[in-house]
Amino acid sequence: MATSTNKTAAFGVKNDEGHNIxxxxxxxxxxxxxxxxxxxxxxxxxxxxxxxxxxxxxxxxATIYLLxxxxxxxxxxxxxxxxWPPRSCDLTPLDYFLWGYVKSLVYAAKPQTLDHxxxxxxxxxxxxxxxxxxxxxxxxxxxxxxxxASRGSPIPEIxxxxxxxxxxxxxxAIHQNDHQARRRFVEWAQNEIAVVPDIHTRILCSDEAHxxxxxxxxxxxxxxxxxxxxxxxxxxxxxxxxxxxxxxxWACGILLQER
Numbered sequence: 001m002a003t004s005t006n007k008t009a010a011f012g013v014k015n016d017e018g019h020n021i022x023x024x025x026x027x028x029x030x031x032x033x034x035x036x037x038x039x040x041x042x043x044x045x046x047x048x049x050x051x052x053x054x055x056x057x058x059x060x061x062a063t064i065y066l067l068x069x070x071x072x073x074x075x076x077x078x079x080x081x082x083x084w085p086p087r088s089c090d091l092t093p094l095d096y097f098l099w100g101y102v103k104s105l106v107y108a109a110k111p112q113t114l115d116h117x118x119x120x121x122x123x124x125x126x127x128x129x130x131x132x133x134x135x136x137x138x139x140x141x142x143x144x145x146x147x148x149a150s151r152g153s154p155i156p157e158i159x160x161x162x163x164x165x166x167x168x169x170x171x172x173a174i175h176q177n178d179h180q181a182r183r184r185f186v187e188w189a190q191n192e193i194a195v196v197p198d199i200h201t202r203i204l205c206s207d208e209a210h211x212x213x214x215x216x217x218x219x220x221x222x223x224x225x226x227x228x229x230x231x232x233x234x235x236x237x238x239x240x241x242x243x244x245x246x247x248x249x250w251a252c253g254i255l256l257q258e259r
Contacts, residue, residue: 023208023244025060031246032063037070045070048250049203054078054086076203082188085181090155091143093249094207097136101128106211114241117213121245137251140200141193148186152179201251213241 023031040048050071052058059078073081089095105124111117146155192199 023057023246025057025063028057029063029066032066036248040070047202049074049076049199050248051076051084051092051203051205053084053088053092053207055208083181083185085178085185087178088182088185091140091147091182091185092207093136093140093205094209094247096139096143096155098247098249099207099209103209103211111213114213114243117211117241118243121211121243125247133249134251136249137201144186144189144193147182148190152182152186204248204250206246206248208244208246211243211245 048071050067052067054077057063061079064075064077064079067075067077068081076082076084078084078086085091102121102124106117106120109116109120111120143155147153189200
């Protein structure tokens with residue numbers, strides 16, 4: 001069901017049986033075709049830009065063609081008309097604001113089932129006030145200023161420090177080429193803002209996030225709760241359930257899809 005309760009679009013990634021699944025290229029294009037583009041019919045697409053990161057499912061040739069059919073040259077993506085710089089979560093409102101904010105409130109209610117988890121996610125996103133999102137989007141322009149002044153260096157904030165640790169673990173530390181790509185993007189964005197001052201309010205910034213039911217992966221199939229010779233044991237799944245949620249956040253759109 002599509003509702004108009006706040007300025008965020010959300011989509012739980014599921015198969016035809018309603019089971020939560022991992023996003024791949026085919027599923028991502030199906031989501032764009034069946035959910036995202038139809039929801040844009042209530043808005044002036046000619047005025048909107050779309051941003052996505054360099055995940056493989058986002059940048060397959062068929063995906064880029066599909067997005068260009070809708071947004072033309074107003075596409076910010078790896079292999080897109082406007083190249084989105086790699087490892088730039090400090091420039092993505094979903095990374096520097098949305099995911100951390102939503103998860104802090106979703107898990108505060110201690111969801112016990114995937115349905116409860118999904119309800120929490122939808123409720124928290126629906127409760128985000130327009131004034132909050134306006135500040136988040138306006139903060140984006142300040143981040144452009146910092147990155148340009150620092151010649152492409154990452155913003156030294158807690159959230160991005162966490163991202164840097166993750167990148168380091170997988171051998172994806174910030175490289176000199178990344179700095180150059182970030183500087184080129186920032187220069188482009190600031191030049192566009194000089195011509196169209198409100199262009200940053202018309203950028204749909206998108207991303208996926210995993211919401212694990214218990215926040216971590218169990219390393220054992222069962223746990224013993226008795227101090228002595230156990231009479232009862234409790235089995236727990238090796239991998240807890242999760243929801244994969246795709247969102248597009250902007251300053252002037254009202255989209256939210258729920259079950």
